[in-house]
C-alpha cells in the first residue's frame with residue numbers, strides 16, 4: 553500500500569488536540585466548547601458539561617473558558633437565587649388569609 557493510499561483511507565482516525573490537556577485525541581472522544589468553539593476531550597478534567605433544556609445539545613465549557621467565566625457564572629446564579637429568595641419573603645409577608 554502506498555503512502556497516499558494510506559492517507560486517503562476513510563477509516564483512518566482523525567486526531568485533534570484538546571485545548572485543555574494539549575493531548576492529541578480521536579475525534580470521537582472530543583467535544584466542542586460552546587464558548588470558544590475549540591476542541592476539548594470528554595474527560596471531566598478537561599471540560600464541564602451542562603445539560604441544556606428543550607432537547608438542545610449540552611453546553612460544553614472547556615477548562616480555559618471555565619476559569620474565565622466562572623466568576624461571571626457564579627454571579628448570575630447568585631442573583632437568581634437572591635431574587636427567588638426575595639420573592640419568597642415577599643409572598644410570605646404579604647399573605648393574609650381572609651377569615
Ligand SMILES: [Zn+2]
Nearest residue numbers: 570573593598
Ligand atoms: Zn483534554
Ligand SMILES: [Zn+2]
Nearest residue numbers: 585588614617
Ligand atoms: Zn472554551
